[in-house]
Amino acid sequence: MKKIVGHLIVLSLLCLINVNPARAWDAEQRQPQSYELQQKYIHSFRQNAGFIHTERNDSIALFGDSLTTVLDSIGKYDEYFELKRVVIRSHILRGESRIAVAQSDMMYSKAQAMNHKFGMAMSLSAIGEVYSHMNRLEEAGTSLEEALKQLKDPSDNQILTKILLMQLVDNLLHLKNIGKAKLYIERINEYLSEDLSPVEQALFYNYNAYYCIQAGVPDEADNYLKEAWKLEPMLPVGIIRHLLITEAAYYESKEEYEKALDVYDRFFKGKAPQSNRGLYIDAMRNKAELYVMMGKEQEAFKQFANVYAYVKSVFNKNYPKEIDRLCTRFQADRLKFMNEHRRTLSNRYYVTGIAVCVLVLFYLIFLSWKKIFKLKESKRKQEEMRRKAENAIRKKNMFLSNMSHEVRTPLNAIVGFSTLLASEEDMGMDDDSRKQACEIIRVNSHQLLKLINDILDLSDFEEDNIHFNMKEHDAVKICNEVIETIRASYKLNVRLEFETALASLKLETDDSRLRQVLINLLVNAVKFTKEGSVVLKLEKANDGTALFSVADTGCGIPKEKQKLIFERFEKLNEFVQGTGLGLSICRLIVTFVGGKIWIDGDYTRGARFCFTHPLKYKSTLL
Template identity: 55%
Template sequence: MRNLLKYLLLHIVCFGGFFSLSAGENAPHEDKYNIQDEIIYSFHTSMGFDYLTKEESDMIPTDSILDYLEASKQYKTYFELERVIIKSFLFRGEIRFAIAQSEQMYSKASVWSDHLGMALALNAMGEVYSYTGRIKEAGDTYAQALELFDRLHGEDIHIRMLLVELVEYNLRIRNYAQAARFMTRLNRYPAERLSVQEQAVRHIFNAYCQLLNGSIKIARQHLDEVEPLREELVPGILQHLLIADALYWEKKGEYEKALEAYDTFFHTDYAKINSSLYKETMMNKANLLVKMGRKEEAYVQYGAVFSYIKSSFEKNYPKEIDQLTIHFQADQLTYQNEQDRLFSYRFYLGGIIICTLALFLFLYFSWKKIFRLKESKRSQECMIQKAERAIKKKNMFLSNMSHEVRTPLNAIVGFSAVLSSDDDSFDEDSRKEFCEIIKVNSFQLLKLINDILDFSDFENDNITFNIRPYDAVKLCKEVVETVSASRKLEVELRFDTELSDLVMDTDDARLRQVLINLLVNATKFTKEGSIVLKLEMSDRNTAFFSVTDTGCGIPLEKQELIFERFEKLNDFAQGSGLGLSICKLIVTYMKGRLWVDSNYTQGARFCFTHPLKFQSKMEDTAL
């Protein structure tokens, strides 16, 4: 820690030998207080980035000081010093010592029932998990530590340090929303209450968050605030400043400056003090070299990253970490069992009346459990039926896909082979016809893939709509022209409407997709007669679309089923069975309704409504 070596040397000169502290009895208590207070103070004011170097650790008899603090029951100082020691082990890459020390710290806090000690121990364990790649355990332990700190009073410094760790942890796992939430809480502390180091850390991590949020200008403002403080910053904070500066230039697109900032970081004496950060920065530089097109240098850099990981974290300490996790869970279970035992004793001492009440409660809960078991069994049966239906539909889908994909592919491959052959027996007209067949089958295959992707997007709630005002009359005319031009029709295809124009809020691409799908379906099953797309007003706020054909029609029992995924009216007709299902999802999203007109018997008629004004889900909720 900065100035700590000078402080220690001064004590050696003044007291004629510092290491008498290890004896534990002859050394003045004031020296112990001063040493540990100096260590803890430096750690706090630097937000945990100023740590004990190897040289300082060798000079300071921390074991002797901890024994003295434990004997004198100065538990608060004991746990705060333990916290510094564990963080120092982690920064220096001495992971095994950090694991052992954090396990010891947690055990003693549990035995002494010290809430601050428990919170600090959980904080330290969260860091150990984070450094060793146990992301889930780190998140759970950090959350428990913050919950405990929030219950305590006068521990703002520990909360601020933990918030910084939480921001860094969430940025590392790319949970930017959580990082922003913790950063917002950290920003609430007034600047006058913070040390110079704390202010610098807050500005740097604000810059990180803004850069990842795309706010480059605001990030630059935060970094400029840190520049005047540069000379006062400890190496651990300077590390983050250099990396944030490199990320800024990279986000701005000035890769040479970013590379120069990374190189400046790697040439510092303190580049490797945080092994985890050093590894991440090596990877960032390699990725930057790839962006710059300097692939050979990038490969060399990736090799350096691999070598560093292999040499520093080859074993990854799984055994020690698992022991720490098991010990933590065992303590939690012991505590819970103790609470349950006390709860039982209180009931026992309550007397006969409470026992009688407990009996009634037992009977009530038993009856309720039986009822729940029946409900659970019924739910399981429903789930089994759904699973069977899902498997059936999956098998049907795979069967359909194997046919639907193979058919156009066979045509494409076959006619491509003919065209690429040296056979001169085919004239120019034949070759044009072959090209047209390849084109038609390519479009068929593309539509099939697009249907599958669209349905997948709807299933995963990943679909996007571009809502804007659009003339529905114009769109319908364009759709009819598109279908007429793209297909050789043997029937009349026309658009009927009494409206000159009709402006509505819609996604014209999605509405076009619905109409084309309905018209193309009609062409498949209509061999003579006509296909009519009609647009009219259902009421003053709703448009009414219909596609009417004179084809074979749809049996009444299948009129609802055809909107289900993978359902087809004719198993031998081309198509994935997803088109109508996708149409219904689009219309439903636009707050409309799609159905088959069961009263029309001359063929098939598909109808759907579309509101003129679109309301989002948030607007619906507000209403």
């Protein structure tokens, strides 16, 4: 009675489809039994990881094609391809290879024409299972890997991803490619237990166990098998058969052949299944090989004969020629895909080449710009050097002019008065005149000697040939002696004083060089001060340095000349005797000992020069 009702429902659906697809779906909506069947098939496929088992008179054989036609007509393509996959799986397990091949071919063509990635993944999964059922494991693995690649984001298709991973692991383990199988097993093991159905958990344990057996670690395989057998009450017969084959392989790896034989006997208990004949054939062949290992040649021969008879009975009528056509078609599509892939790569190389050329062009432009910039910078530096050279030439000419004047003046005085002294009898000079002439000769000789010493000092500093004899001296004593030397050497029109609150101040210095700096500063102050005073002052600073200052009440130094006064050949008044080297030499000496020299810009009564000298000398390169 149930079969008759089922056939009537199918006929009703077909009539509705032929009349109008839209009305057919309306009719489907009004028939909850058909909708429930569709959901039942898909749910069973998902929960059992694709391992559904149907007989020839099951409802999937009666309603599957009708329901897929309805889904196709209303555009529900995800459900259409998934249900189509269920139908093809059912045909494969029942041994209807010709039908499975034809429907896989049609399914693949439709998905490819629509460019439906999910549909192509489903159809490639079905094709892979067809190949596997026909023992063409290499082609099966290729199809399954292509199916996995079609899923843009596997997280959106967790069910299909898990099914494909299990199919791939099963295929690779049959090929004994344990290296590649390990990669997919690791992906399977990333799933959490709560996200897996009992069937999926059992299969995951089963594949891990089979992998451990092939990898040579049977003890770990035993642990996985124990976990899988805990789920036995919730597992369908087909999954239990898989576990039995793995358990038999475990005992074989442990060389416990009798136990393995008992497991195979449990597997073959009852009649041969109408579903999953491939698994049944594998078990028969494994049992025959087990007899060989046990040395039971007669039993092995009988078992191989049974394998041959069973295979011949099952596949004589069902082995399809279409499988070769499907293989050819798939290879052609694969070749097309590879050509498109190569074209894409060529385009990428072309774009990359253009990008590289553009980058090279920009790099060349950058180098050109950098070269132009360096050229401009070089021109600027050359112009600056030219100005410095011109300035140096101007200063040199000025220096030579000054030198000629500075040297000629004392020499003229020395020569003239020397001549007078040499002919004193004729001139009738008295003693006072002779003393005056001698004094003029002495002063001019001293002036000429100072001029030569300044030039020699400057040359030594430039050639880094200067030498300092650093020892501990009393700065207060040096200042007093310098004051007395200037008082004795020059006719002063101003008051020359030394001020300090210190009884003594020890510092490490070259006393001759310190005297030279103090004398230069004091002589300059005396030279430009007509009235008033020149005061040398000594203090001790808080940072461990001595502070010297020379203040006068003379004409002062204009603000614009204060920055230049320490440069070589710079003179405040071109008509006053001097080379313009004294202050420059002072700066070189003070810098050498680690101090600083400057003009006090806030002093307005004349000019005030200050410089510091560290109490402890630290060698400093200029």
